[in-house]
Amino acid sequence: MNQDIAIIGVGMTPWGKWGKNFAEYGVAAARDALADAAVAWQDIRFVSGGITVRCGYPGYVAGATIAQALGWQGAEVNSSYAACASGSQALAAARTKILAGQCDVALVVGADTTPKGFLAPAKGYRPEDPDWVRFYMGITNPTYFALYARRRMDLYGDTPDDFAAVKVKNAAIGSRNPRARYKKAFTAEDVAASAMVADPLRLMDICATSDGGAALIVSSLEYARKIGKGDAPRVAAISTVTPSFASGVVEMPDIATDSAAAAGIEAIRYRGQIPLKAYEEAGLGPEDIDLAEVYDLSTALELDWIEDLRLCGPGEAAALLRNGDTAVGGKIPVNASGGLACFGEAVPAQALAQVCELTWQLRGEAGDRQVKGAKVGITANQGLFGHGSSVIVKK
């Protein structure tokens, strides 16, 4: 049985920092996607929202909040939270509804307004919450990114210059993306001159937090054909699998890993696990991938993801980068949108923004950042406590 659904419309706001109500970004992205699909709002039967936890109660019921803002019209609603993977889970809920035959066409939407500076935990004395403990100990998100980056330097011989080259590559292509927040084509010198945050990572190696919204209109293949969009790109796989116990890599926001000492347990990291299920579900392999949108929370993490997606072997991503293979025009372009380096992260919108970019690329509508002949794309991103998501989009 075919498990694909069609992406018949995509929409995105520009990313930035304006501090507006998150629902405004959600509505703007949703209207953009509805217009792109040429589907009337009243025809949408299911609204699946990515939750934001920084905007009070309306954020916890994001699906309903945005549906109400668009005007109640009787559709069912859902809200999903999985940190940066929220959008993928919201998409998975819509896919399930469509494949179960309970609705033909759905809106999937995520939007956020984020505070300046470090993302901080909930208040109080709460040692039972690892997120509270690690901030109390002075361990922030960049700490984790830097620990992984240092491992790359030690294990594979990557250098801070390689990490800077990721930023330079993403800034060069992102400068051509009208929705990007940062449109300057930064140089290696700019990166080297930026302040050290968590050695070896500098300010420009680490992504910012942004406001923004992204939305998809997804439907059954039959509905897509009926409205003349039978050739729309399809969601071929959504993977949100968790790792296997014991996980030997310390993941945000934990301060310790599982213990691998007891007998009969194995260690597979979630980042390596997620794409395996995505490839299996899509019936495709890494060799079929034309481009990837990966979660470059830091420059070095982009290199980790390239390896986790099996686009090259362990430790080979920096060589691909140095060779220009991961730039648009190279063998396997990564983050043709400019990535988080140019957008910053708007948590519940991010996984959907990745699917928007793949959709434009597969339609051949990506303008002067177009990956020629792109037919299959993959996304990867990270949740918290060692999980994340990966989506495969194909023509």
Next chain:
Amino acid sequence: MLTFIPDINKLQECFPAVGNSRGEMYAFANPCEPVTMSDKPRVPAIEGWYTLDPDSPELIGSRCRKCGTCFFPRQDSYCRNPACDSSDFDETPLSRTGTLWSYTNACYQPPAPFVAAEPFEPYAIAAVELDAERMVILGQVVEGVALEALRIGMPMELVLAPLHEDEDEVKVIWKWQPMEGSA
């Protein structure tokens, strides 16, 4: 949840002037602190997570009675090994030594609940894989160790050191330091 009770006799033997009437607070010296240390009483920043032994402090974890898996922070109600459904645990001290898995530093002041000194002083952070348990535990590196002195794979040991202080007390926590002779 079981609460760890420090050995007050041992502490008082070393530091006769410590401990309050309820047995909740203890002052103790730290071997790696400079002589200019505050004379305020030293109390754990997080209650019950580590022993207060001045010479060889230990993290306090728990061990599943059925499958033997260790947990830190301690886990006393459910075993996270997918092949085990136990809810019985013993308190267990964890290895005080391990190898450096990775390291970095914090050049910017983190947000609350972190309590920063004025002015903020950057500090190093280590991820250390414990010898016996094969688990990686994060912690600050003791003051005075430059990043250049660290290298992945080097032996590290656990000590107690101040995390921050208020008007009345110094809050101590575990930190990592290179083992003698390895820096």
